[in-house]
Amino acid sequence: MGLFHFRLPDVGEGVAEAEIVVWHVKPGDVIKEDQSLVDVMTDKATVDMTSPVDGKVLVIHGAVGDMRAVGSVIVELEVEGVGNVGADPVDLARAPESVPPPVVIAPPPVAAPEPQPARVSRPEKAAFTTRAAGGAPLAAPATRRRAYDLGIPLQFVPGTGPGGRITPQDLDTYIASGGANATGGDARYAVRERVNDTRIIGMRRKIAEKMQETKRRVPHIAYVEECDLTELEALRVDLNAHRKDGQPKLTLLPFFIRALVKVLPDFPQINARFDDDEGVLHEYAGVHVGIATQTPAGLVVPVIRHAETCDVYDIASELVRLSSAARDGKATRDELSGSTITITSLGPLGGIATTPIINHPEVAIVGPNKLVERPIVQGAFVTVRKMMNLSSSFDHRIVDGYDAALFVQAYRRVLEHPALLFMD
Template identity: 50%
Template sequence: MAEHTIKLPDVGEGVAEAELVEWHVKVGDLVREDAILAAVMTDKATVEIPSPADGEVIWLGAEVGDVVPVGSPLIRLIVEGAVADDKEADAGNASSDEAEKSAPPIEPAGEKETDKIRADVPSAETTPEAAEAVAPRRPLASTGLPRPEGEKPLASPAVRLRAREAGIDLRQLPGSGPAGRITHEDIDSFIARGAQPAARGLMPDTSVEEIKIVGLRRRIAEKMALAKSRIPHITYVEEVDVTALEELRSKLNGERKAERAKLTILPFLVRAMVKALAEQPHINARFDDEAGVIHRYGGIHIGIAAQTNAGLVVPVVHHAEARDLWDCAAEVNRLAEAAKAGTATREELTGSTITVTSLGALGGVVTTPVINHPEVAIIGVNKIMVRPVWDGTQFVPRKMMNLSSSFDHRVIDGWDAAVFIQRIKTLLETPAMIFVEG
């Protein structure tokens, strides 16, 4: 048996540190070679750390949310035989050895939760007086009473796993083992009763789960806080009749070639924004409020806010002014798939000059979108609903959609915001104008 230390590898591109965003193992776990042990995030990507060998995890060197320098000890394993540490990782990282020396002492591999519990239980040779001093008495299973509020039930990992798979809340089970410990027999008895709590009636749930904000979620939180604290938002809402646009979209999709992407409303909106921004280029900008400088861009780089399992990301349709409707559709689809799969590159996630946000069918009636700092505008798309609209003689059903858009009021006046949205409204309500050049 030998001990093997796994250090945070050099993930390349000059990255000196990474944030630990997820542990896939815990102390005491047995892992196979190439099994994923942890995931770390840099400002460029998320990187998974595999196990170099079969072994048992005996030490974890960081907590989720910690920023770990490259070359620092991350995990220690007990492995069969001797596995040489990565010498290449040590080369050029003179501080690695010092970091390892300063790491917390290793707990003995055998000292797991079960051992600690046994240490608290008096042995047969312990006197009654010593036993009382070592471990105060707890109510036994026979009482059938719920645990005091906040008291964590004692159980081995195997019992906890079985309870979790069976959907059993261990807080509802009294324990018949030493110090009120829950055993497999207690679970059997619980199931035999028809999976009913020993204490009848509704049970209050006083649990509080602590969820640390890490990784992408922390970056989103920081970005949103920055935007709301530094940008005075003005939100302008206008309704748009998209009946004609939806008819055109349906017809184009019905006649499209097989290699072309299916049209959603977003490509039409992107093309409408390109035409509107040509008339109001000061909205296609970023504001450096510390330097007091507005950077107005000739190229139109439209960020498309996309929801992923990890959180909100904003892939960018670069140079939308040089793309036709079908090209916009293909690029929007490609970026959305890359974002959901977590394969979007740094270049694909940066450089936007204005952003579109949409919740699709869940878009609600009105939203108040937060500007993607340091941009000065964001266009929010709400869901399409059929509503009765007065045409001058009668009410007729029309497909209506609201645009809820926010602007940086330091550099965009309310009048300019209204003119911009009204121009987009006109283009969307008369979609043939989107294709007219000049």
């Protein structure tokens, strides 16, 4: 029998380490070639690591959430033949039989519970007299002071004294019951002491690191504009009502992307990525639109590449494909990188306005909000129009406030006059 070391392979250009997301094996498992060993995450792509050999798992290195360097041993296998350890100078001194047995950590001794004093039964009292609804709680000054020091509102403490007076014993009973009503009543006011500790790993940790790095490096400027999308919404409804077989149903998002394609050639510094380490702004002719997509694992940004070559139906089909792949965890690394500008939309949950965080190293992000009907003054009349606030953020190192305003106004014009979407 031989010892085989499975090392973390290079999972992407420039990647030095990866995070362990899920282990599919444990020590003692007998596995076959191509069987899944572990899922690791780098950047925003999860990669399934499979075994190149048959064997028995002896040791796994790293817990879920740990970072492992490329080239480091993550699984040790017992295999038929000589394995690969003899060819590794680092492991020449180690023989297969020297693999340490699993360390079993005995649980700490549990101290026996201290004997509790026996409860002394007292004769039942007659039902106490409750205070009148809305009446001020009655209590002695010392009781009031103690309740104040403990942060307990006396109006929630039932009193058993004459006329509903709150006694020191009533306060003790209220505290001992965790804040529940001593009459067995309202649990809404119970004190909640539980604290849940959750280790932030996987996609959520990547998102946290990305957001923190972006806010640290990029000075944001936010801009919000109101758009009248009555005509655009009417066009969308009509196109959906008359779409041909095989054509996808249109949401507003394909129109937003198509509007970016029309406007960005006049604002090349916005369709760009800023390498702030080198001090170089890369302006792109092609429009590669990132679509912020919520998944069970967290927020990811699949990319529609060369949106300038697509009509609204092509964009809609690509949106369906990419969002499904992202939510199923099947999007590739290439599909999750390379965007030059991002759209983040909460759809019906869009609220009034947002201040989206830029997807660094991009320099701009656009955030459509909720589409609502509002009364609007047009000349001497008040009419109901379909309105939406359009939120946006820009890297203030690259985009001045004036240029940001010009861009948003040009974008608004195309959205409010949808015929411009189809004109050269």
